[in-house]
Every structure is written in C-alpha cells, then in structure tokens.
Amino acid sequence: MAIFRAKEVRQLSDTELIEQEQKLTLELIQGRGKVSAGGATENPGRIREVKRTIARIQTEKNARRNA
Template sequence: MLIIKAKELRGLSDKELKTKLDDLNLEEAIEKRKIAATGVSSKVVKIRDIKRTIARILTILNERGAK
C-alpha cells in the first residue's frame, strides 16, 4: 500500500481515510526503524511514497473539514 491516487482516496469515507492514515503512519515508522537498524537506505523511496500518500489523505480530510 504505497501510492494511492487522490481520485481513489476521495471515494472513501472519512473513517476509511483515518484508518488508512493510521496504517500508513505505522508502516512509515517500521520502515524508518529498519533503516536505523541496518544503516541501509534502500527504502528511502518507499518512505517518500508513504509520506506523499499521508499528505494526500490529510489534504482531503482538511478539505472536507473532518478532523
């Protein structure tokens, strides 16, 4: 679950978006720990994609006025 387009996200309810947001935050934390433990930065692209998807979700939630 890396890149999810804004068009797909807009079709989801606020509750589903918040669930996806929680999942992505957890996945990002796991990837950061893997990099910290191994010192290998091969997952940088994956973390960037996760951050962008998180930003998309937050933008959509802010547009809807849901917090």
C-alpha cells in the same frame, strides 16, 4: 498497503481515510526504524511514496473539515 492517488483518496469515506492514515503511519514508522537500525528496505522509494500518500489523506481530511 496500497499507495493511493488523489482521485482514489477523494472516493474514500471519512472512516476509511482515518483507517488508511493509521496503517500508513505505522508502515512509515517501521520503514524508518529499519533504516535507522542500519538495515536496507526492500524498496527504498516506498518510504517517500508512503509519506506522500499520508499527505494526500491529510489534505483531503482538511478539505472536508473546512467545506
């Protein structure tokens, strides 16, 4: 799953935003589950980046709704 920057998020369509948010949320849940089970992720910084990307997507969705 790709990490999107704000510029890239603005270029996505509404359906793509929803789809990417769902995929990233699933990835975040799986990563957190791995950590809580006592395992180590391959890339510990990935969880932080996924959370930030989800926030970027939600921010763009709210901006489009209010515009």
